[in-house]
Amino acid sequence: MSAASVSVPEDSVAAVAAAPRGRDEGARLGFRLTLPAQVLVLFIAAFPLLMQLYISVTDWGPLGGTGWWSAWRLWNNFANYTDLAADMRFWHALGRTGLVMLICVPAEFLLGLALATLFTGDFPGKRLFYSILLMPMMVVPAVAGYMFFMLFQSGGPVNDILSKFVGHPVTIAWLSDPNLALIAVMIADIWQWTPLMFLILLAGMVGVPEDQMKAATLLGANAWQRFTTIVLPKMKAIIIIALAIRVIENFKIFDTLYIMTGGGPGVATETISVYIYKVTTQDLIWGYVAAIALAILIVLSIVAVFAMKRMVASREVRA
Amino acid sequence: MKRSIPFEFFRYAAIAVALAITLIPILWMISMAFKPIGEWSVVGANLTWWPKHPTLSNFRFLFGHSDSSLIVALDRTAVRPIVSSLLSSIFGTAIAMSAGTAAAYGLSRFGSGQNLPLALIQLRLFPPMAVMIPVMIMWAFLNFTDTWWGLALIYGIVTLPFAFWLMKTFFDDMPREIEEAALVEGCSRWRVFTRVTLPMMRAPLASAALFVFILNWSDYLIALLLTTRQWVTIPVYMASLSSSMTGQLYGAKAALGLIAAVPPVIMGIAIQRYLVRGLTFGALKQ
Numbered sequence: 267m268s269a270a271s272v273s274v275p276e277d278s279v280a281a282v283a284a285a286p287r288g289r290d291e292g293a294r295l296g297f298r299l300t301l302p303a304q305v306l307v308l309f310i311a312a313f314p315l316l317m318q319l320y321i322s323v324t325d326w327g328p329l330g331g332t333g334w335w336s337a338w339r340l341w342n343n344f345a346n347y348t349d350l351a352a353d354m355r356f357w358h359a360l361g362r363t364g365l366v367m368l369i370c371v372p373a374e375f376l377l378g379l380a381l382a383t384l385f386t387g388d389f390p391g392k393r394l395f396y397s398i399l400l401m402p403m404m405v406v407p408a409v410a411g412y413m414f415f416m417l418f419q420s421g422g423p424v425n426d427i428l429s430k431f432v433g434h435p436v437t438i439a440w441l442s443d444p445n446l447a448l449i450a451v452m453i454a455d456i457w458q459w460t461p462l463m464f465l466i467l468l469a470g471m472v473g474v475p476e477d478q479m480k481a482a483t484l485l486g487a488n489a490w491q492r493f494t495t496i497v498l499p500k501m502k503a504i505i506i507i508a509l510a511i512r513v514i515e516n517f518k519i520f521d522t523l524y525i526m527t528g529g530g531p532g533v534a535t536e537t538i539s540v541y542i543y544k545v546t547t548q549d550l551i552w553g554y555v556a557a558i559a560l561a562i563l564i565v566l567s568i569v570a571v572f573a574m575k576r577m578v579a580s581r582e583v584r585a
Numbered sequence: 586m587k588r589s590i591p592f593e594f595f596r597y598a599a600i601a602v603a604l605a606i607t608l609i610p611i612l613w614m615i616s617m618a619f620k621p622i623g624e625w626s627v628v629g630a631n632l633t634w635w636p637k638h639p640t641l642s643n644f645r646f647l648f649g650h651s652d653s654s655l656i657v658a659l660d661r662t663a664v665r666p667i668v669s670s671l672l673s674s675i676f677g678t679a680i681a682m683s684a685g686t687a688a689a690y691g692l693s694r695f696g697s698g699q700n701l702p703l704a705l706i707q708l709r710l711f712p713p714m715a716v717m718i719p720v721m722i723m724w725a726f727l728n729f730t731d732t733w734w735g736l737a738l739i740y741g742i743v744t745l746p747f748a749f750w751l752m753k754t755f756f757d758d759m760p761r762e763i764e765e766a767a768l769v770e771g772c773s774r775w776r777v778f779t780r781v782t783l784p785m786m787r788a789p790l791a792s793a794a795l796f797v798f799i800l801n802w803s804d805y806l807i808a809l810l811l812t813t814r815q816w817v818t819i820p821v822y823m824a825s826l827s828s829s830m831t832g833q834l835y836g837a838k839a840a841l842g843l844i845a846a847v848p849p850v851i852m853g854i855a856i857q858r859y860l861v862r863g864l865t866f867g868a869l870k871q
Contacts, residue, residue, distance in 0.1 A: 295774045296695025303688035303745060306680075307704050310742045314719030321718065334722050381603060384596050395600055397854050399607055404853035408805035408820035409842040413610040416617060416835065423613055426632045457610065462864065469861040469869055507868050518712040521805040525824060539714040539806070546810070552718050559715035570710055 315563075322346055322556035329550055337553070346557035355533065356558060359541035366448070366537060367516045370455045374512060375505075377456070378463025382471050383493070385464075396468075403461040411525030414454040415441070418526070441527055444534035451523045451535050458522065459515070463508055470504035471497065510573070517566075538562065614846075617839035618643055625835040643840035663841055665815075666822035670845075673736035673808075673818060674801040680741025681797050685748025686790065690778060693756035694764075702753070705746035706866060713743065717810050724811055733816045736808060740801040747863055748797050754867035755789040756782075792856045796863045799849040819845045 317334070323344055326337035350356060381399065385392065402410065417424050418440035428436040440450045474497050482492045498505075520539040523529070529536040529544065536544070546555050617625070620636040620643075649662040691697040720739060721730070729735025763785070767777045783790070805820040812821060823841045826834045853860065862870050 291774055292695045293697070295778070296691040296697030299687040299691030299695075299778075300698030300701060302684040303701055303705075303749060304698060306684055306742050306745055307701070307708065310716070310720070311704070311708065314716060314723065317719040317722065318716070321722075328722075328725075380599075384599055389593070389596065395604060397857065398604055400853065400857070400860070401611065401850055402607055404799065404850045405611070405846050406803045406805075406820060406842075406849060408803075408823065409614075409846045410610070412823065412838060412842050413614045416839070417610055417613060421626070421632060423609070423632065423634070426634075457606070461607075465861055466865060466869065504869055507865050511865065514710055518714070520712075520714065521820075525805075539712055542714045543806075543810075546714075546718065546721075552722075556718050559718060562715045563711055566710060567707075570707065 318556045318560055321553050322560050324553045325551065326553045327550045328552060340553065342553070346554045347561070349554065350557055350561060355536075356538075356541060358533065359536050359538050362448070362535070363517060363519070363537040363539075366452055366455070366519060367513060370452050370459070371509065371512045371516055373452075373456050374460045374463045375509060377460045378465075378467050378508075381460070381464040382468040385468055386471055400461045400465060402458045403465075405458065407458065407521035408525050410454060410458050411522035414450065414457070414522065415526045418450045442531050444531055447527050447531060447535050451526055454522045454526060455516070455519060459512060463512065466504060466508040466511075467501070470501045470508075473504075474500045611846075614839045614842055617836055618843045620836050620839075622836060643836040646834075646837050647840055647844075663819075663822065663844075666817055666819045667844070669733050669736075669812070669816040670802060670818040672733040673740055673816070674798055676734065676737035677740025677744065677801045678794055678798045680737065681744040681748040681801075682752075682790070682794050684741070685745050685797075686752045686783075686793075689749050689752035689756055690782065693753055694761075701749065705749055708743075709746045709866075713806055717807070721810060730811055731813045731815050736811055736816065736818070739807055739811065740804065743804075743807065744797045744800045746866070747800060748793060750866040751793040751796060751859070751863050752789070754862055754870065755786060755793070759786070789859075792859045793863070795852045795856050796859060799852055802845075802849055 321334060321337050323342065323346065324337040324340040325342045325345075326332070326334060326340050330340070332339060385396065405413075416422055419425075420437045420439045424440065425436045425438055428438070438446065440446045478496055479492055482496055487495070518539055519537050520543070523535055523537060524540055524543070527535045529540040533541075542555060542558055545551065545558070616635055619639040619641070620633070621638050621640045622642075624633050624636060624638070647663040649664075688698055688701055692699070692701060724730045724735050724739070727735070729738065759782070764777050764781055767781045768774070772780070804818070805824075808818040808821050809824075812818065817825075819841065823838055823845070826838050826841065856863075
């Protein structure tokens, strides 16, 4: 390669790129490059969804002796869907999932925001503290579940710390009390995922222009006014993204919770994923599981489409 | 901006509290991992925060050495689950990264596969539990149940959205002049991709691969559903570590938890710069 050939004028580069032969080659290569991903998406989306739809109108189960393709022999006239509407255990699990989300996500957001505010500016030890504070979200969730399982034993460290505060031995059976078990599970979720909020919100705060803050200070705005009038509006999009990510992930909550309580005591901590898991592995009526799963997928898709329309609309208003 | 001394004091005090809350669960597990059996279970006020007689017997026990104080013997050691976790995570990462990188390049440079960004985010939206029935049926049909390659395939698909989106942001950010120069030189576009672009992207590729590996390594639910005995992964194996005689094998579980937790924490700190980008699907770059 000679030096002269590198410094080709701009327009001749464009000409080569736009030449018919070049464009065809690009389109062909682009198609081939995206093919594996497309196949994988189809493999996990299209075919399984059809299979799920098919099985969901039958009483099929893996131990019934018939292959899934002949599940039509077990056609049950949409009984799975009418059963689902009357299945109080399902609705309670859904409500519990919503409750966990309504408490955990705002708590994670506020704690993450507070931490991010503390981390503005420079101070000695910042990088080290930052790295340590991010650690919980990198711990394998199942392992985090086990950590909190140990912490909340009746002879465990949480009760030990509490006893030191109140002055006499505390022996709360956290994980076998229906109400406390749910609280323990939520504490574990907040411990693990506040760092994610902190990470995202801090990255968003770095983008807030320093000179605007200085100008506001000179004009006499106090810290709270600067925060509400400059920082929050600048961070609106980032806050929405952070909240959306946590809402989506929190809805799936399973690993930590299942390790800590197994959904118990009774059904006290049974969220939607735990409920489906139990029906899948214990009751083995997969036709019914498919119906539950499809119902959730449809509701989630509607919510997603609605949310995206709102987001597109708000973007257009701003533009 | 100059801050007042009371503010600095408050800042350090608040951060100290946050650090304590962050570290106590982790330190408790580390402490438990080195405790002899006599200190595992605590009744009443005999709780030991730090092992009085630190020992490696929990780790030895995991790898098949019988322990005189532990009457129970493991019917299978932790070796196989560790190998299973490694194989399925590494190959799952390889699948996600190759399909994701290729597709991201195809979209970023040639506009192919316009449906992929949204389709992949949707894939992420659904709880895995809600799509596992067909996967379990398909995997049983393909004889993939309870194999590391079956796990690797589903891991590759589940983490494909992250690999694709991360690589897409890297390709979008990359200046195109060098590629165009190579095109003018007469290279085919495929050669440009493999000989010019990919070598230049070595560092981002490595970061994205580590990110995807952490996600695969962290899985519990999928392995719980798709493995039964031969190829259970570390979290599934850990959850099963208890015996009818002694109940929970606290120390052994903590030791295994520590083994499982160390690699992703180290990798995560190493790729800190890209965490925000990866977790927000490129919506936010740090």
